[in-house]
Each structure stands twice: as structure tokens, then as C-alpha cells.
Amino acid sequence: KNEVEQSPQNLTAQEGEFITINCSYSVGISALHWLQQHPGGGIVSLFMLSSGKKKHGRLIATINIQEKHSSLHITASHPRDSAVYICAVRSIGFQGAQKLVFGQGTRLTINP
Amino acid sequence: EAGVTQFPSHSVIEKGQTVTLRCDPISGHDNLYWYRRVMGKEIKFLLHFVKESKQDESGMPNNRFLAERTGGTYSTLKVQPAELEDSGVYFCASRLAGTDTQYFGPGTRLTVL
Numbered sequence: 001k002n003e004v005e006q007s008p009q010n011l012t013a014q015e016g017e018f019i020t021i022n023c024s025y026s027v028g029i030s031a032l033h034w035l036q037q038h039p040g041g042g043i044v045s046l047f048m049l050s051s052g053k054k055k056h057g058r059l060i061a062t063i064n065i066q067e068k069h070s071s072l073h074i075t076a077s078h079p080r081d082s083a084v085y086i087c088a089v090r091s092i093g094f095q096g097a098q099k100l101v102f103g104q105g106t107r108l109t110i111n112p
Numbered sequence: 113e114a115g116v117t118q119f120p121s122h123s124v125i126e127k128g129q130t131v132t133l134r135c136d137p138i139s140g141h142d143n144l145y146w147y148r149r150v151m152g153k154e155i156k157f158l159l160h161f162v163k164e165s166k167q168d169e170s171g172m173p174n175n176r177f178l179a180e181r182t183g184g185t186y187s188t189l190k191v192q193p194a195e196l197e198d199s200g201v202y203f204c205a206s207r208l209a210g211t212d213t214q215y216f217g218p219g220t221r222l223t224v225l
Contacts, residue, residue: 004154031212042115042116042216042217042218042219043203043205043216043219044216045213045215045216048213088155098143098212099145099170100145101157102147102154102155104153104154105154
């Protein structure tokens with residue numbers, strides 16, 4: 001079992017739908033990252049969270065430290081949101097090194 | 113400002129051959145990371161440089177992998193000899209000291225036949 005689990009692994013939705021991607025982790029962390037990778041593209045950092053909620057445009061990320069769970073929400077989804085979304089945690093034991101432990105990613109497809 | 117660059121973008125080699133991957137971090141970023149994603153698996157940490165020093169190399173799979181960062185600028189990752197299971201996408205990331213965001217390169221797709 002991975003230290004970071006994402007669900008679902010694949011998600012297909014229609015344009016305009018509200019999207020939720022979940023991430024659960026089993027290790028102590030100092031921060032959690034949400035990353036995005038478009039087909040054929042590089043990895044881009046969307047959010048870094050250590051508590052609460054962050055919002056950027058149509059993207060919202062939340063984290064519950066007690067439950068070791070984070071969610072990434074996309075409102076009014078658009079085909080350009082189609083990408084792989086990756087959850088990664090920064091382990092407490094590696095504060096100085098900022099070593100990241102990754103989930104397997106969620107492949108999101110938004111159809112027009 | 114240029115982002116993290118990696119070379120080559122693709123490499124196809126035969127088992128037993130040697131391959132060297134290169135990463136150029138964002139200028140001024142002391143922290144440089146190598147990661148790898150093999151088919152169907154999650155991205156995994158390989159190692160972390162701070163300037164030219166290896167801070168953490170706990171993720172390096174075996175002694176066929178050698179990473180260097182002479183001068184603390186660009187880094188190379190050499191695989192010698194390559195095995196079939198080394199196929200995957202190798203990512204590099206850099207981070208400015210005192211900040212939290214890692215900036216990823218586009219990756220090098222390595223195929224070992």
C-alpha cells in the first residue's frame with residue numbers, strides 16, 4: 001500500500017461539472033502539494049498546503065491534518081483542465097531535504 | 113526567466129548501454145532533485161543536491177545510477193549499465209533556498225530495449 005493514495009485513478013466528466021479528487025496519506029507530513037501535468041507537458045505546482053484551504057481561480061484545495069486527507073476541487077470544469085493531477089506530501093522526517101512522496105495521480109478528462 | 117530544462121527529451125538505448133541525463137535548474141536554485149516514474153507507478157524520489165553536495169540519496173535504486181552536480185549548477189544522472197527496468201520518465205526539479213515550491217523540468221523519457 002502506497003503512503004499516498006489518490007482517488008479516483010481516472011475521472012471523465014462533462015464540461016461544467018464540479019470535480020473532486022481525493023488524496024489520503026499515512027505518514028506525518030509538513031506540507032502537501034497538488035501538481036498538474038498536461039499531456040506531453042511538464043509538471044506544474046498548483047498548491048502547497050499545510051492547513052485549511054487555498055483557492056486559485058476555479059481550483060480549490062483543502063486539507064484535514066487530523067484525518068490525513070486532502071481534496072482538490074475544480075469548479076465549472078473545462079476541457080483545458082484535462083490533465084493528470086498528482087498529490088505529493090513532504091515528510092516530516094525530511095524537513096531540510098523536502099523529499100516528496102507522490103500519489104499515483106488522477107487522470108482527468110473533461111469532455112466538451 | 114528560463115525554467116528547469118532537461119536533455120534529452122527522449123532516449124532509446126539497448127540493455128547494457130550507458131545513458132547520461134542532464135538537468136539544468138533555474139539559475140540560483142541551490143536545491144536540485146531527481147525523480148523517476150516507471151510505467152504504471154507513482155513518481156519516486158531518487159536524490160537531492162544542495163549545491164554540489166548530495167543531501168539525500170536514499171532513493172537511488174542501486175549502484176548502476178550515479179548522479180553528479182559538479183560546480184553546483186547543472187546535474188547529470190548516469191545509468192551504467194542500463195537494464196530493462198530502468199525505463200521510465202526521469203524528472204528533475206529545482207528549488208530556491210528558503211522557499212517551498214519545486215519547479216519541475218519536462219522530464220526525460222528513457223526506454224531500454
